[in-house]
Amino acid sequence: MSVVLEVRDVVAGYSPTLPILNGVSLTVSAGEIVTILGPNGAGKSTLIKAIAGVVKITSGQASLLGENLVGLPTHEMVRTGLAYVPQTENVFAKLSVEENLEIGAFTNRHAYVRQRDHVFGLFADLARLRRLPAGKLSGGQRQMVAVGRALMADPKLLMLDEPSAGLSPKLAEVVFSQLRKICSAGITILIVEQNARAALRISDRGYILAEGQNRLDGDAGSLLDNPKVGELYLGAGSRLNK
Numbered sequence: 001m002s003v004v005l006e007v008r009d010v011v012a013g014y015s016p017t018l019p020i021l022n023g024v025s026l027t028v029s030a031g032e033i034v035t036i037l038g039p040n041g042a043g044k045s046t047l048i049k050a051i052a053g054v055v056k057i058t059s060g061q062a063s064l065l066g067e068n069l070v071g072l073p074t075h076e077m078v079r080t081g082l083a084y085v086p087q088t089e090n091v092f093a094k095l096s097v098e099e100n101l102e103i104g105a106f107t108n109r110h111a112y113v114r115q116r117d118h119v120f121g122l123f124a125d126l127a128r129l130r131r132l133p134a135g136k137l138s139g140g141q142r143q144m145v146a147v148g149r150a151l152m153a154d155p156k157l158l159m160l161d162e163p164s165a166g167l168s169p170k171l172a173e174v175v176f177s178q179l180r181k182i183c184s185a186g187i188t189i190l191i192v193e194q195n196a197r198a199a200l201r202i203s204d205r206g207y208i209l210a211e212g213q214n215r216l217d218g219d220a221g222s223l224l225d226n227p228k229v230g231e232l233y234l235g236a237g238s239r240l241n242k
């Protein structure tokens with residue numbers, strides 16, 4: 001399978017003297033959903049921000065479809081095919097759903113109507129709510145706007161930071177099944193999640209980070225079965241698949 005995202009030995013952080021990531025590596029191949037797991041403060045959000053260029057990479061490599069990402073300005077990142085949905089403040093609350101989607105299409109204006117109709121096809125609710133300000137929507141609906149906006153640029157890789165945060169278990173399931181649908185439509189996905197069990201169930205593979213380093217990785221099924229993973233999340237003697 002062809003490699004979409006390659007991250008090698010990345011060191012990054014919020015100040016040059018205090019790295020948060022101490023040499024993290026991961027690979028995402030075309031057509032996969034890959035989940036990054038790990039305890040609070042492990043550096044999951046920092047990793048996804050470093051890939052997206054929001055946090056500076058001080059050493060190591062990151063590339064998308066063979067193109068270097070390190071040091072690229074945001075609009076160049078979008079051109080390479082990268083889309084990033086932050087955990088919070090990921091919609092323009094005062095703008096309508098449709099205006100949020102328009103902003104997402106800024107690199108891809110000629111394809112606006114086609115992309116918008118594609119997003120409305122994935123998220124029928126958004127078509128219905130298109131004239132409402134995004135700030136008036138429920139948490140689940142706002143998350144759909146954020147994902148929809150990211151899809152407007154027709155990305156090759158969609159990265160999401162805790163897409164199920166703050167949602168009820170039922171709504172979280174809806175978001176996860178929509179990610180499966182997006183993946184089936186040809187978009188490779190990298191997710192950061194706290195909700196390990198639900199995320200691994202829709203993923204092909206997972207990486208577990210701890211203290212800014214790779215701890216464990218493997219097929220989603222083997223991580224769900226692994227007692228070490230169960231212990232990390234649920235306590236001694238537990239497994240996620242039970």
Ligand SMILES: Nc1ncnc2c1ncn2[C@@H]1O[C@H](COP(=O)(O)OP(=O)(O)O)[C@@H](O)[C@H]1O
Binds near residue numbers: 038041045047
């Ligand atoms: N904006 C920031 N400035 C300084 N330190 C930060 C910032 N954001 C996160 N950190 C620190 O980086 C470490 C990793 O945080 P984060 O990547 O958010 O972890 P996770 O997403 O795995 O919970 C934590 O020690 C956290 O305190």
Ligand SMILES: [Mg+2]
Binds near residue numbers: 044045046
């Ligand atoms: Mg985080």
